[in-house]
Amino acid sequence: MGAMVDILKGVMATRSGKIGVVLVTFHLVLALVAPWLVPFDFDAQSAVIDHAGPSLAHWAGLDILGRDVLTRTMLGGREALLVTLFGTGLAVIWGSFFGVLAGYLGGRVDDLIMRSVDIFLAIPWMIFLLLVIASFGNAPMVMILTLGFFYGIGVVRMARAATLEVVVKDYVLAAKARGESTLSIMANEILPNVRDVLMVESAMRWSWMLLAFSALSFLGFGVTPPTPDWGLMIANSRIYLALAPWPVLMPMIALSSLIIGINLTADALAKSLGVDKTTRALV
Amino acid sequence: MTAPLLTIENLSIGFRGPDDQPVFIVREVNMSLAAGETLGLVGESGCGKSSLLLAMMGYYKPGLGRLSGSLSYDGEDPGLISSHQLQALRGGGMALIPQNAGQALTPTLRIKAQMIEVLRLHSDLAPSAWHPRCIELFERVKLPAPEQMLKRYPHELSGGQQQRVAIAMALAGEPNLLLLDEPTTGLDVTTQVEVLALLQEICRDLGTAMVYVSHDIQVIQKVCNQIAIMYAGEIVEMGSRATLLAAPVHPYTQGLLASIPRLHQQTLPRPIAGEMLQPVHRGSSVGCGYANRCLLATDQCQATSPAPRVVMDRWVKCHEVEAAVAGELIRPAQKLLAPALGENLLLAVEDLSVSYQRPSLVRALLGHKPLATVQGVTFGIRQGEILGLVGESGSGKSTILKTIAGLQRSLSGRITLSGTDDLAGPVESRARGCLRKVQLVFQNPDASLNPRKTIGEILRRPLELYFELAPTVMNDEVDALLHRVNLPESYKGRFPGQLSGGEKQRVAIARALAAKPELILCDEITSALDVSVQAAILKLLLDLRADSGVSLLFVSHDLAVVETLCDSVLVLEGGEVREAGLCAEVFKNPQHAYTQALMKAVPIADPRKRKDENDVVHIT
Numbered sequence: 001m002g003a004m005v006d007i008l009k010g011v012m013a014t015r016s017g018k019i020g021v022v023l024v025t026f027h028l029v030l031a032l033v034a035p036w037l038v039p040f041d042f043d044a045q046s047a048v049i050d051h052a053g054p055s056l057a058h059w060a061g062l063d064i065l066g067r068d069v070l071t072r073t074m075l076g077g078r079e080a081l082l083v084t085l086f087g088t089g090l091a092v093i094w095g096s097f098f099g100v101l102a103g104y105l106g107g108r109v110d111d112l113i114m115r116s117v118d119i120f121l122a123i124p125w126m127i128f129l130l131l132v133i134a135s136f137g138n139a140p141m142v143m144i145l146t147l148g149f150f151y152g153i154g155v156v157r158m159a160r161a162a163t164l165e166v167v168v169k170d171y172v173l174a175a176k177a178r179g180e181s182t183l184s185i186m187a188n189e190i191l192p193n194v195r196d197v198l199m200v201e202s203a204m205r206w207s208w209m210l211l212a213f214s215a216l217s218f219l220g221f222g223v224t225p226p227t228p229d230w231g232l233m234i235a236n237s238r239i240y241l242a243l244a245p246w247p248v249l250m251p252m253i254a255l256s257s258l259i260i261g262i263n264l265t266a267d268a269l270a271k272s273l274g275v276d277k278t279t280r281a282l283v
Numbered sequence: 284m285t286a287p288l289l290t291i292e293n294l295s296i297g298f299r300g301p302d303d304q305p306v307f308i309v310r311e312v313n314m315s316l317a318a319g320e321t322l323g324l325v326g327e328s329g330c331g332k333s334s335l336l337l338a339m340m341g342y343y344k345p346g347l348g349r350l351s352g353s354l355s356y357d358g359e360d361p362g363l364i365s366s367h368q369l370q371a372l373r374g375g376g377m378a379l380i381p382q383n384a385g386q387a388l389t390p391t392l393r394i395k396a397q398m399i400e401v402l403r404l405h406s407d408l409a410p411s412a413w414h415p416r417c418i419e420l421f422e423r424v425k426l427p428a429p430e431q432m433l434k435r436y437p438h439e440l441s442g443g444q445q446q447r448v449a450i451a452m453a454l455a456g457e458p459n460l461l462l463l464d465e466p467t468t469g470l471d472v473t474t475q476v477e478v479l480a481l482l483q484e485i486c487r488d489l490g491t492a493m494v495y496v497s498h499d500i501q502v503i504q505k506v507c508n509q510i511a512i513m514y515a516g517e518i519v520e521m522g523s524r525a526t527l528l529a530a531p532v533h534p535y536t537q538g539l540l541a542s543i544p545r546l547h548q549q550t551l552p553r554p555i556a557g558e559m560l561q562p563v564h565r566g567s568s569v570g571c572g573y574a575n576r577c578l579l580a581t582d583q584c585q586a587t588s589p590a591p592r593v594v595m596d597r598w599v600k601c602h603e604v605e606a607a608v609a610g611e612l613i614r615p616a617q618k619l620l621a622p623a624l625g626e627n628l629l630l631a632v633e634d635l636s637v638s639y640q641r642p643s644l645v646r647a648l649l650g651h652k653p654l655a656t657v658q659g660v661t662f663g664i665r666q667g668e669i670l671g672l673v674g675e676s677g678s679g680k681s682t683i684l685k686t687i688a689g690l691q692r693s694l695s696g697r698i699t700l701s702g703t704d705d706l707a708g709p710v711e712s713r714a715r716g717c718l719r720k721v722q723l724v725f726q727n728p729d730a731s732l733n734p735r736k737t738i739g740e741i742l743r744r745p746l747e748l749y750f751e752l753a754p755t756v757m758n759d760e761v762d763a764l765l766h767r768v769n770l771p772e773s774y775k776g777r778f779p780g781q782l783s784g785g786e787k788q789r790v791a792i793a794r795a796l797a798a799k800p801e802l803i804l805c806d807e808i809t810s811a812l813d814v815s816v817q818a819a820i821l822k823l824l825l826d827l828r829a830d831s832g833v834s835l836l837f838v839s840h841d842l843a844v845v846e847t848l849c850d851s852v853l854v855l856e857g858g859e860v861r862e863a864g865l866c867a868e869v870f871k872n873p874q875h876a877y878t879q880a881l882m883k884a885v886p887i888a889d890p891r892k893r894k895d896e897n898d899v900v901h902i903t
Binding site for chain 2 (some may be wrong): 133170172175178189192
């Protein structure tokens with residue numbers, strides 16, 4: 001726990017880290033408390049003329065169906081955050097397990113895992129995802145499992161690369177000579193030393209997964225209407241962009257500020273942990 | 284008298300700490316060097332010797348800078364001249380020979396291209412004269428077949444050859460001053476002798492001045508007429524080789540010389556208590572840097588920095604010179620006692636062969652035998668015995684160790700422990716009780732301790748693995764282990780990064796002891812440590828053996844260390860045993876030509892014993 005506090009302190013020590021953490025925290029808190037804060041029901045329609053701009057009652061105006069844009073924007077990130085947070089967690093857990101396993105055992109196990117990874121990387125993930133959603137529906141659990149699986153593939157490669165730097169160290173050899181089990185060596189000797197790389201990697205994965213989820217919603221596969229969602233809001237209102245910019249701009253601002261926040265945090269995290277962001281190797 | 288070639292006055296190098304306090308890496312150094320003079324800078328790691336050497340070229344490592352003082356080479360200050368002049372100076376007026384020549388040469392360029400680059404920049408020769416000049420330089424540094432050498436890439440050369448190329452490059456600009464940064468540290472002892480002989484010859488024939496930096500005073504005294512001892516950023520004693528070595532005055536110099544294990548000495552080297560404070564911990568304290576380890580330290584030593592004085596024909600920085608000269612530091616040397624060895628054979632290795640090549644099915648069917656790294660090695664270790672495994676790099680000594688530890692598969696042969704446990708198989712096939720009996724300590728303590736675990740966690744792990752203990756007993760056991768290796772109990776909560784090299788190696792030894800082993804395998808465990816710390820580790824190992832009767836297999840390339848520590852010795856060359864026997868006999872009267880050559884190559888830091896200093900040993 002103390003280590004986590006130290007890491008947060010390191011992130012907050014930089015200016016980009018401060019901005020990033022504030023943005024991310026804002027979005028997380030908003031997602032939790034928004035249902036009690038919103039001024040209107042998300043699907044309540046107003047009788048006033050559609051495409052109405054900002055007014056005293058509706059601060060961000062109304063969309064084509066006369067629904068309050070501010071309300072929908074405040075609620076629009078909830079499902080995206082839920083799915084991507086659990087999806088990232090899943091991706092990092094299974095990805096780092098197989099990555100560390102491949103890196104530590106090497107030989108045939110390594111070959112098997114890495115060639116399987118290559119095969120999955122060769123499949124266009126968007127098409128595969130559409131196939132899964134078409135067959136199993138778009139329930140959050142389905143989205144978490146599919147996104148978590150696909151984004152874990154990159155984590156395998158990353159974790160393996162980081163492990164290869166650690167396995168040659170004498171303390172791993174010492175544990176092996178002591179007669180430690182494979183799982184114990186992976187958990188006690190290797191994992192703590194690739195942790196920094198994995199943390200930066202998960203932050204990056206999270207922001208990519210958010211974009212992917214919004215893209216799916218934009219295409220109509222992510223969230224079922226009338227549930228508010230940023231990607232879906234942009235898709236529904238974009239044809240009226242010239243007439244009514246607010247229903248498009250608000251979810252765009254929300255989504256970008258969250259993505260920027262995550263990226264700034266990841267940058268600061270990489271800097272304070274001494275991980276090179278582009279190669280994600282320890283420097 | 285002519286003006287000195289290099290003058291340094293009151294030079295301090297360092298950086299400003301967070302509270303704007305200066306942190307000194309090198310502090311108030313004064314020296315001068317006349318043309319043709321050779322000066323050796325001796326000191327332990329972190330004493331600032333390399334920073335001082337680089338400052339002579341006007342270079343400071345990133346983050347460092349000159350805090351005060353002045354430096355002049357040939358009347359000019361390398362820190363003040365233009366970058367164009369500096370470029371001409373480096374490689375022209377003075378040249379650096381780096382520690383690791385293999386890394387200093389560009390791997391993708393042939394040797395010839397790299398030689399010509401130096402000649403183009405630092406000589407007036409016409410392009411047509413470049414090639415003959417390269418040949419001439421290579422003959423000068425005694426490289427075999429110069430024509431072929433020029434066509435090769437750096438990786439196609441041996442370590443000694445790479446170092447010769449680096450020396451040839453340094454000589455290309457006909458410098459007046461050669462700066463050498465541990466140029467023989469990575470080399471085998473027999474290669475080192477040849478390179479040192481070459482350097483001596485260059486100085487004698489060309490009259491080049493030389494500043495030679497090394498942690499090893501025995502190497503320095505081979506090539507340098509003047510010796511300066513550095514400690515904690517300061518030069519504490521400086522004088523001619525003969526006066527300084529014959530009667531060291533500064534307490535640190537005395538301690539340093541006493542801590543070096545020597546051949547045929549039959550006494551235990553005396554360690555200096557404690558370790559050097561790192562620059563950040565020294566801060567801008569005003570006292571003597573050595574006060575925390577010095578036996579003669581008084582309140583005055585803690586409070587003020589001693590002024591340099593000239594005593595007995597040399598320059599010394601110490602408040603207590605009179606006491607030091609009076610010899611109050613000299614304690615009776617501990618005589619090595621012959622241990623009472625058990626009669627029982629603990630470890631028996633019979634006809635062991637090891638290969639790193641994987642035997643493939645096709646090759647096996649075709650009757651190819653894999654290339655063996657270790658071939659037909661047979662030896663035994665008795666209970667309580669310390670066996671030294673000696674040889675140069677590539678002799679297979681570490682491979683034998685790894686095979687006994689089960690980290691490397693053997694090709695053939697038998698390894699048995701106490702007559703019953705079979706150690707021929709890999710770690711995975713061994714019973715836990717059998718694993719417990721054999722423990723391993725590695726060369727580099729930085730890499731052998733997990734940086735993310737506290738010392739307490741590291742020591743608790745083998746206890747959890749091999750014994751079933753109650754938590755309170757476990758805690759007591761960890762305290763007892765730290766106590767046995769002379770570390771305070773408070774270290775339990777620290778991480779390896781917060782410990783010094785010697786302390787880390789103590790923790791690694793404590794981790795091995797936690798298993799209550801019968802045999803500890805030591806892989807060059809003192810070679811990454813400073814000599815004054817090494818002596819303390821050697822003493823610790825002997826004490827542990829006396830207490831618990833544990834046997835040690837001690838791999839080392841350092842013959843003097845092996846003679847000091849071990850009861851018997853095994854000399855390896857190219858994976859085969861060349862000579863084996865009791866240390867006392869083998870070292871007194873080596874039978875095999877290879878053992879004799881190895882022993883002759885050891886530099887000895889005692890001017891009275893060096894009758895054959897210009898002999899060059901050639902190994903065939």
